[in-house]
Amino acid sequence: MTATATVGVLALQGDFQEHCVALRGLGASVVEVRKAEELDAIDALIIPGGESTSMAKLMDAYGMRAPLQAFPRGGRPLWGTCAGLILMASRLEEDRPEPLGLMDATVRRNGFGRQIDSFETELAITGIPGDPVHAVFIRAPVIVETGPGVETLAALADDTPVVVRQGNLLASAFHPELTGDARMHRYFLEMLPVGVVP
């Protein structure tokens, strides 16, 4: 007995369309999410790259904070990329925005520097077979510290974690949605509970 899953992409601001394209390419049923009630109809959610302060303002303006915090409690997969990672964190080194407090990690915004320090590199990621993943970091956050329940799936040469997982929560500091390689998206879909197919 299987049920067909619908994957939501938070569409308040940022590059949500690129996530939608990647997911649709894998045959998933995808919806853009702009309101709290739209969270009820989805089985998994991506918080995309963008500006975390803009997204947090819109989240609060439309009463989405508590529903987003409740979203992964029943086991539904949640993945944040870049700004999404910032919003999922338990602790930020900066005073803004107020994060959702889901992933047991401390995060520093723009931790690699300004735009001129943005970069591309190759990454080996646990759970992603084959060639390294080409990773694009844009004004990316740095994961400074993780709690005991958080597993590091990929790190830079200097051991800075850049992909982390805590149960049904996944977070990446870079943008798998920008490179046309859908292996991270496939990995995320495989986090859906057994019996639910994308």
Added chain:
Amino acid sequence: MSTNGTDNGKETSTFLVKAGLAQMLKGGVIMDVVTDEQAKIAEDAGACSVMALERVPADIRADGGVARMSDPAMIEAIMRAVTIPVMAKVRIGHFIEAKILEAIGIDYIDESEVLTPADEEHHVWKHDFKVPFVCGCRDLGEALRRIGEGAAMIRTKGEAGTGDVVEAVRHMRTVMKQIRRVQLMGDDELTAYAKEIGASLDLLRETKRLGRLPVVNFAAGGVATPADAALMMHLGADGVFVGSGIFKSGDPSERGKAIVKAVTHYDDPEAIAEASKGLGEPMVGISARSLAPGQELATRGW
């Protein structure tokens, strides 16, 4: 790109990284600010980026004279005040102003017709910079010429400092109409069309393949209300610049928040209606049609 740096397996300043920042700004509002205090108000209103400048376009229009790059100290104060990316403007063709902005670590450079052009024949060769550029356009040919020079983001020119959205609408509709035409063209027609609009054939073919510009395309020039912003999103903009429209209005904070909401919920008239209520006075506009010849900024750029 010629300025790529490689360090410890990291490649910086690639075109993907430059165009990628614009991808992150999509669905957002970039606001003109003239002080660090305004920059904080903009960030707090939900701006995804701010454009740091000494005078908003409406004041540049009113004051006349030569409009130049802003004081780097003032731009740095704004960079320190906010955590969102900061953009600043250089005069068309003024590659030294651009080098100065790159030296202070600005996140995006707008080679802008709002300032007085420094070169009436050439734009900055933008591939030579580590910092990404955004440039204005009125049509597809102009957009692709700027991308060919290295622009990693495009915006309509509109008619800045008027509060009249008509020119931004004209420019966005023109670009979209031309892209739709290109999608129906065969290879032989594309060659002729590339010549006609003064665009590179390669970029024109890429535009046809994608069914859109090869980089992010924002609306700019005359956006003053939440409804204006939502209109531009419906016409195909990836996001919106608001210049004079916010800080020349009665209540910049509330207007800023409302325009941010209208861009996210552009397809939800009830949400736009709710966001539009009780915003106080909009900026006092000037009809773009009433401008005397020579007063239009959009005709600057080649």
